[in-house]
Amino acid sequence: MHSGGGATPPDSRYDWTNRSRAPKMDPGRDFRHPGRELDNTAVEQAQDTRVKNTPLIACHECDLLQREPPLHEGGIVRCARCKAELYRSHPDGFERTLALTAGAIMLLAIANLFPIIGMKLQGQVIEITLFHAIEMLWNKDMKSVGVLVFVTTMLMPALELLALTYLLLPLRLGRAPVHFAFVFRLLQAVKPWVMVEVLMLGVLVSLVKLAKIAGVVPGIALWSFAALMFVMAAVAAAFDPRDLWRRMSESGS
Amino acid sequence: MxxxxxxxxxxxxxCHACGLLARAAPSSRHCGCPRCGTALHLRKPDSLARSWALLLAAMICYIPANILPMMHTKSLFGSESDTIMSGVVYFWTSGEWYLALIIFFASIMVPMLKMIAMMLLLVSAQRRSRWQFMQRTKLYRLVEFVGRWSMLDIYVVAIMVALVQLKALATIEPGPGAIAFGAVVVLTMFSAMAFDPRLIWDPLED
Incomplete structure (x- = not known):
C-alpha cells in the first residue's frame, strides 16, 4: 500500500487533494489538471490490480463516482468535481472522541443544573437555570417556543453525547453494541439540531441587554456552556464515522 | 473534457448515514442500506416538491415574525412591544452598534437571504440550469451552515422572559412574533435538508 513520500505515486487518474504532507513532486501525478475527472475509459482500462482493489466512493454533494485516494495523516480528501469533503484523517479519532464525549457529558450536566445567569437588584440576586427559562415559556403559553429551546439546547446535545457513548464505549471494551445502525442513524439525525454555540451568543446578547436594567451576574452554567461549545466542536472534529464502521465490522457482528 | x-x-x-455504496436492485422499489438499514434512494424522494413546500411555509411565517412583537415589556414607565427590527433600532441608537449588527444579521438578513438562496437553488434545479454549478453548490453549503444562527433571537427572548419577572418593577412577556420566528428557522432548516444538492449537477448528465 501507499507509504508516503518515496513510494510509487498513485495513479494519475485518481483525483484527490491532500492538504498536508502530500509529496510535492511526484512525476507520475498530473498536477496540471488537479480537477480532472475520472472518465469511463479510466475505469474500464484500469488493469492495474492496485487500482482495481481501490474502493469507489461517491460524493454526497454531486454524486461523482471516484476512486478512494490514499489519505495522509492530517489530510483531507475532497471531491474532484465539487470540492466537498469526502473524508479526512482523524488521528486517534476513536480515543479522542470517547474522551471528549465523557468531558462534554459532565459539562452538559453542569450547564443544565446550575444557574446560567443572575440579576442583582436591591441587594437581591435572582438566578435562573436554563430549565427555568424553558418552564417559564411553557407556562406563558408559548409551548412551541419552549419546546424548541428545550429540544435544541438540552435534548439534542444530550442525545448526541449519549449516542456517541453508546456507540464507542462497548467497542472500546471489545464488544459490539446492539442496534448499532439505529443509534448511528439517530446520531446523524440529531447533529444539525444541536445549537449550543447559538445559545451561547444568545445569552451574551441578553447579558448586554439586561446590563442596562440591572447588574447581571454570569452563572456557572454560562462558563460551562462556553466550555461545552468548544468541547462539542472538538468531538465533531475527532469523530470518524468511517473508522467506526470499520471497527464495528471487525468486531464481528 | x-x-x-x-x-x-x-x-x-x-447511503447518507454510513457512506456505503450499494447497487440498486431492479426488483424492489424501496431498499435499505445493507449495512445500516437507512432507506436508500438515487436522489432524495420528491426533493424539490418538499423543499418548495417547506420554503413557502417559511416565507408565510416570515411576515408575522417581523410584524408581530417578540416581547412585551411592562415597567413603571409604561409598556412597550418590541419587534425584531425595533430591537435592532434600539441597540443602534443606544450606541451598541455591534449588537445591533449581530441581531440584524442573525434575525433579519440571514433568514431573508436564506429564503432567497433556496429559491434560486430550487428554480435553477427545476429548470435543469447549467449555470454556475460550483457557485450554486457553495451557496447551498452556506445556507446549510448559516441557518442555525437565526435561533439567536429565540434564546434571547427565553432568557429575558425568565429573568425579568419583577412583579412591581418590570416584567417581560413573550410575544406571538417569537412563535412565528421559531417556525421560520425550523422550516427553512427542514427545507434545506430536503433539497438534494446532487440535483444541481444532474443536468451534466443530459
Missing part, C-alpha cells in the same frame, strides 16, 4: 460518471448513472446509491 471527458464526461464524469455519477453513481446514479451506474445505478449505485450512496
Amino acid at each position: 471527458t464526461k464524469a460518471i455519477t453513481a446514479a448513472s451506474r445505478g449505485i446509491m450512496l
Whole structure:
C-alpha cells in the first residue's frame, strides 16, 4: 500500500487533494489538471490490480463516482468535481472522541443544573437555570417556543453525547453494541439540531441587554456552556464515522 | 473534457448515514442500506416538491415574525412591544452598534437571504440550469451552515422572559412574533435538508 513520500505515486487518474504532507513532486501525478475527472475509459482500462482493489466512493454533494485516494495523516480528501469533503484523517479519532464525549457529558450536566445567569437588584440576586427559562415559556403559553429551546439546547446535545457513548464505549471494551445502525442513524439525525454555540451568543446578547436594567451576574452554567461549545466542536472534529464502521465490522457482528 | 460518471448513472446509491455504496436492485422499489438499514434512494424522494413546500411555509411565517412583537415589556414607565427590527433600532441608537449588527444579521438578513438562496437553488434545479454549478453548490453549503444562527433571537427572548419577572418593577412577556420566528428557522432548516444538492449537477448528465 501507499507509504508516503518515496513510494510509487498513485495513479494519475485518481483525483484527490491532500492538504498536508502530500509529496510535492511526484512525476507520475498530473498536477496540471488537479480537477480532472475520472472518465469511463479510466475505469474500464484500469488493469492495474492496485487500482482495481481501490474502493469507489461517491460524493454526497454531486454524486461523482471516484476512486478512494490514499489519505495522509492530517489530510483531507475532497471531491474532484465539487470540492466537498469526502473524508479526512482523524488521528486517534476513536480515543479522542470517547474522551471528549465523557468531558462534554459532565459539562452538559453542569450547564443544565446550575444557574446560567443572575440579576442583582436591591441587594437581591435572582438566578435562573436554563430549565427555568424553558418552564417559564411553557407556562406563558408559548409551548412551541419552549419546546424548541428545550429540544435544541438540552435534548439534542444530550442525545448526541449519549449516542456517541453508546456507540464507542462497548467497542472500546471489545464488544459490539446492539442496534448499532439505529443509534448511528439517530446520531446523524440529531447533529444539525444541536445549537449550543447559538445559545451561547444568545445569552451574551441578553447579558448586554439586561446590563442596562440591572447588574447581571454570569452563572456557572454560562462558563460551562462556553466550555461545552468548544468541547462539542472538538468531538465533531475527532469523530470518524468511517473508522467506526470499520471497527464495528471487525468486531464481528 | 471527458464526461464524469455519477453513481446514479451506474445505478449505485450512496447511503447518507454510513457512506456505503450499494447497487440498486431492479426488483424492489424501496431498499435499505445493507449495512445500516437507512432507506436508500438515487436522489432524495420528491426533493424539490418538499423543499418548495417547506420554503413557502417559511416565507408565510416570515411576515408575522417581523410584524408581530417578540416581547412585551411592562415597567413603571409604561409598556412597550418590541419587534425584531425595533430591537435592532434600539441597540443602534443606544450606541451598541455591534449588537445591533449581530441581531440584524442573525434575525433579519440571514433568514431573508436564506429564503432567497433556496429559491434560486430550487428554480435553477427545476429548470435543469447549467449555470454556475460550483457557485450554486457553495451557496447551498452556506445556507446549510448559516441557518442555525437565526435561533439567536429565540434564546434571547427565553432568557429575558425568565429573568425579568419583577412583579412591581418590570416584567417581560413573550410575544406571538417569537412563535412565528421559531417556525421560520425550523422550516427553512427542514427545507434545506430536503433539497438534494446532487440535483444541481444532474443536468451534466443530459
